[in-house]
Amino acid sequence: MYLGVDIGSSSSKAVILNQDAKKIGEAILNIGTGSNGPQEVIGQALFQAGLQREAIRRTVVTGYGRMTFTSADRQITEISCHAKGVHFVMPNARTVIDIGGQDAKVICLDQSGNVGNFIMNEKCAAGTGRFLEVMARVLNCKLEDLSGLADRGDNGVTISSTCTVFAESEVISQLSMGQRIEDVALGAHCSIAQRIVGLCNRVNIVPEVVITGGVALNRNAVHCISEELKLPISRPDDPQGMGALGAALYALEFDKER
Amino acid sequence: MMETTQELIQELTKIAEAPGAAVLDAIKSTGKKAVGCFPIYAPEELVYAAGMLPVGMWGGNTKGNLAGKYLQIFCCSVMKANTEQALRGDYDGLSAVIITAYCDTLKCLMENWKAALPGMKILPMVYAQNRKTASGRQYMKEEFLRIGKELEKVGGTEITDQALKAALDIYDDYRSVMQKFIVKIRKYPAVFTPRVRHLLIKAAYFMDKKDYTEKIRQILSSLPAPEPLPASRHPIILTGLIGEPVEFLDLLQENDFSVVADDLAQESRQFRTIADRNLPPLDRMVERIALQDGCAFLYDEKKTRGAMLIDMVKQTEAQAVIYCQMKFCDPEEFDYPIVKKELAQAGIPMLYVELEQQMDSMEQLRTRIQTLAEILPTRGR
Numbered sequence: 001m002y003l004g005v006d007i008g009s010s011s012s013k014a015v016i017l018n019q020d021a022k023k024i025g026e027a028i029l030n031i032g033t034g035s036n037g038p039q040e041v042i043g044q045a046l047f048q049a050g051l052q053r054e055a056i057r058r059t060v061v062t063g064y065g066r067m068t069f070t071s072a073d074r075q076i077t078e079i080s081c082h083a084k085g086v087h088f089v090m091p092n093a094r095t096v097i098d099i100g101g102q103d104a105k106v107i108c109l110d111q112s113g114n115v116g117n118f119i120m121n122e123k124c125a126a127g128t129g130r131f132l133e134v135m136a137r138v139l140n141c142k143l144e145d146l147s148g149l150a151d152r153g154d155n156g157v158t159i160s161s162t163c164t165v166f167a168e169s170e171v172i173s174q175l176s177m178g179q180r181i182e183d184v185a186l187g188a189h190c191s192i193a194q195r196i197v198g199l200c201n202r203v204n205i206v207p208e209v210v211i212t213g214g215v216a217l218n219r220n221a222v223h224c225i226s227e228e229l230k231l232p233i234s235r236p237d238d239p240q241g242m243g244a245l246g247a248a249l250y251a252l253e254f255d256k257e258r
Numbered sequence: 259m260m261e262t263t264q265e266l267i268q269e270l271t272k273i274a275e276a277p278g279a280a281v282l283d284a285i286k287s288t289g290k291k292a293v294g295c296f297p298i299y300a301p302e303e304l305v306y307a308a309g310m311l312p313v314g315m316w317g318g319n320t321k322g323n324l325a326g327k328y329l330q331i332f333c334c335s336v337m338k339a340n341t342e343q344a345l346r347g348d349y350d351g352l353s354a355v356i357i358t359a360y361c362d363t364l365k366c367l368m369e370n371w372k373a374a375l376p377g378m379k380i381l382p383m384v385y386a387q388n389r390k391t392a393s394g395r396q397y398m399k400e401e402f403l404r405i406g407k408e409l410e411k412v413g414g415t416e417i418t419d420q421a422l423k424a425a426l427d428i429y430d431d432y433r434s435v436m437q438k439f440i441v442k443i444r445k446y447p448a449v450f451t452p453r454v455r456h457l458l459i460k461a462a463y464f465m466d467k468k469d470y471t472e473k474i475r476q477i478l479s480s481l482p483a484p485e486p487l488p489a490s491r492h493p494i495i496l497t498g499l500i501g502e503p504v505e506f507l508d509l510l511q512e513n514d515f516s517v518v519a520d521d522l523a524q525e526s527r528q529f530r531t532i533a534d535r536n537l538p539p540l541d542r543m544v545e546r547i548a549l550q551d552g553c554a555f556l557y558d559e560k561k562t563r564g565a566m567l568i569d570m571v572k573q574t575e576a577q578a579v580i581y582c583q584m585k586f587c588d589p590e591e592f593d594y595p596i597v598k599k600e601l602a603q604a605g606i607p608m609l610y611v612e613l614e615q616q617m618d619s620m621e622q623l624r625t626r627i628q629t630l631a632e633i634l635p636t637r638g639r
Contacts, residue, residue, distance in 0.1 A: 064621060064625075067621075067624070076628075076632065077625050077628045077629045077632060078625065079625065079629040079632075080629060080632045080633070103622065103625075114633070115629070115632070115633045116633075117607075118629060118633075119610075120622065120625065120626060122612055
């Protein structure tokens with residue numbers, strides 16, 4: 001059996017594959033690097049697969065916390081792993097937009113799923129899941145409710161600040177001027193879409209465009225990015241698990257190479 | 259390898275890692291005055307001809323809050339580090355500082371330093387943008403003459419034609435040896451790792467050039483026959499202002515990259531051009547700047563940097579180019595879209611990395627560099 005672990009900044013994901021590359025265990029926990037999340041998520045995936053740890057032949061770790069996870073056979077970047085995972089479930093994908101807790105990446109794939117080019121956001125929370133977390137807190141709603149709140153907005157309020165910290169002040173200012181909370185929420189989603197499309201414009205975007213990462217769970221954000229990009233965006237059933245899936249596929253490949 | 263090679267490498271890398279102590283030692287042992295030389299093409303030869311020691315001022319991993327009084331958070335980290343170091347007294351041993359204006363930050367910095375450091379002799383200098391025209395050349399000659407006169411006052415020694423010619427010969431000898439050095443060390447990636455390569459080149463800023471060149475010659479002559487290159491390596495080229503912090507270079511090594519050539523302002527741009535040695539001394543200095551193309555800090559009408567990098571890739575069989583963008587460095591940012599387009603058309607992978615000399619977290623950078631290694635095929639040569 002083959003284990004892929006994706007340790008992100010705000011969540012941990014694990015996927016277990018059998019020798020036929022069939023998924024037999026999977027878990028996601030919303031605690032990431034620097035916590036017991038990786039061990040817990042592996043335990044949950046093993047439990048789901050009905051396996052003990054000894055049954056795992058190869059492990060590949062990916063994600064922001066990959067360097068601190070020492071029990072893997074190999075560590076591979078989340079860029080390569082997301083590309084691998086997406087190509088496996090959606091072979092027509094040519095562009096992957098991966099938006100995690102603190103990083104956003106745009107990855108260009110060729111027909112074989114190889115990474116041709118990639119771009120990452122700079123050291124800044126704008127255009128990442130962290131931005132939406134901050135917005136949810138300011139708007140006093142749960143992160144999972146933010147998308148629904150924005151759906152009820154009619155006219156998205158313009159949030160011009162690039163910086164998440166300044167954007168927070170801007171949102172507070174808009175609310176104090178009497179703007180509807182739904183319109184502010186919509187504005188926040190439009191803002192993240194603009195940052196992401198700014199990133200996309202730095203590489204050659206080729207359809208089919210696929211979105212992954214935690215932000216892909218926010219339907220309003222995906223809709224806004226699609227509108228801004230003027231292209232349809234597909235989403236795998238498990239957008240958060242693509243990195244762990246890719247890591248598990250690499251684990252399987254390495255075992256076959258040996 | 260002979261022990262002396264390692265000893266020489268250690269001696270030079272130590273100087274580059276702790277330049278302050280090295281410069282103080284040089285001042286003490288030679289009895290010479292030292293003159294600070296800001297990036298990028300300060301006329302070190304004039305300082306040398308005036309009997310003084312030119313000292314490169316290329317910032318460092320300096321943290322503090324003194325520079326914030328004069329420079330905003332979005333200014334180049336090299337300039338912030340230089341200013342911080344000056345304000346805390348690290349440069350008190352310098353008799354003067356030449357500040358060359360290539361960008362908006364440097365232009366303002368000249369005036370800031372005059373106000374902030376009244377006890378320090380500041381020599382502002384502006385290079386001609388039209389480097390190749392007759393009037394541009396005449397202007398540069400006059401600017402070198404003016405700075406020369408100022409340096410004569412600082413050093414108390416006249417810069418004769420003979421002294422300047424001797425200084426230029428020493429500097430051109432350094433350039434010629436360094437051109438050979440960077441080619442030869444490609445065959446020794448395990449010895450000249452990205453960090454060691456960088457530190458060896460950087461040491462030149464803090465030593466007498468004649469002594470430095472001799473040490474490099476000794477390293478070259480002491481190298482044994484090269485061993486076969488490891489199959490896992492990725493030959494690459496660095497371009498940009500500087501390839502620091504050194505932790506960035508360590509990430510390159512971790513991922514089996516070897517630097518086979520560079521177009522860094524702090525490194526090869528210092529020695530890749532040599533003017534005709536038969537020209538009169540000042541014309542020779544002017545000519546070198548006129549010939550120096552493909553540099554973001556010198557106006558390049560034909561935008562030759564992309565083509566130059568493509569040639570470099572062909573010559574060295576590098577797999578990729580890393581664009582080392584020092585954060586907030588405008589001239590380098592202006593060049594990037596042009597270079598990116600040209601390299602993409604030539605099918606050469608290029609990774610853009612944003613660097614600061616004072617970087618604490620390397621994780622994002624690690625992901626970018628590791629991904630580049632993952633997508634390039636391994637190659638042994």
